Amino acid sequence: MSAGRAWQVRPARATDLPAIEGLLISADGDREVLHQDQFVVSVDIDGVVVGCGRLRPYSDFCELASLAVGSQVRARGMGREIVNGLLERYSGPIYLICEDGVVDFFRRFGFVSILDREMPEGLRAKWDYFADLAGPMNLMLRRENLPAVRCPDDPGSVE
Numbered sequence: 706m707s708a709g710r711a712w713q714v715r716p717a718r719a720t721d722l723p724a725i726e727g728l729l730i731s732a733d734g735d736r737e738v739l740h741q742d743q744f745v746v747s748v749d750i751d752g753v754v755v756g757c758g759r760l761r762p763y764s765d766f767c768e769l770a771s772l773a774v775g776s777q778v779r780a781r782g783m784g785r786e787i788v789n790g791l792l793e794r795y796s797g798p799i800y801l802i803c804e805d806g807v808v809d810f811f812r813r814f815g816f817v818s819i820l821d822r823e824m825p826e827g828l829r830a831k832w833d834y835f836a837d838l839a840g841p842m843n844l845m846l847r848r849e850n851l852p853a854v855r856c857p858d859d860p861g862s863v864e
């Protein structure tokens with residue numbers, strides 16, 4: 706944990722899965738088949754999981770999904786560091802499905818909005834499920850081999 710900061714981001718462990726599920730229930734997130742290898746988590750100074758996100762692999766792309774930061778600990782940079790941690794894991798195309806309120810958040814990382822007709826077939830069932838549940842959704846894509854997007858205060862910054 707870096708000095709002056711009371712949380713860190715790390716790969717998830719099997720023992721984190723109940724806390725991950727709890728976070729995703731609170732955030733109405735994607736809880737389909739939770740596997741620790743896909744997740745990174747943010748943990749507080751007591752080791753409590755307070756944020757999570759995952760990359761779900763498909764044959765020729767990944768999906769960024771199940772991103773949630775506890776409502777009490779938002780706006781501290783955790784969401785950004787979780788996303789950056791996930792982007793470091795895969796340089797190919799990454800898709801995501803999200804609500805209107807987080808489109809601008811994901812644009813910060815190089816995701817662009819695309820039309821649903823450009824959606825890989827593997828995402829169609831999820832798209833239909835969440836559209837029924839929450840109304841029209843957004844489909845976004847981060848194309849392959851984009852450079853990492855970092856802010857100067859990120860621990861992994863190369864500056």
Ligand SMILES: CC(C)(COP(=O)(O)OP(=O)(O)OC[C@H]1O[C@@H](n2cnc3c(N)ncnc32)[C@H](O)[C@@H]1OP(=O)(O)O)[C@@H](O)C(=O)NCCC(=O)NCCS
Pocket residue numbers: 732734770771772773774775778779780781782783784785786801802803804806807808809810813856
């Ligand atoms: C979206 C979410 C993960 C952001 O987490 P967070 O820890 O509060 O975000 P951060 O503090 O890392 O924010 C990083 C930057 O993004 C900005 N940001 C945060 N949420 C934003 C939003 N909804 N829209 C636009 N910008 C946003 C912050 O202002 C910050 O900007 P800065 O670098 O200029 O200071 C969190 O609000 C959340 O869990 N929401 C509910 C679940 C959800 O919607 N998940 C996405 C499902 S796909």
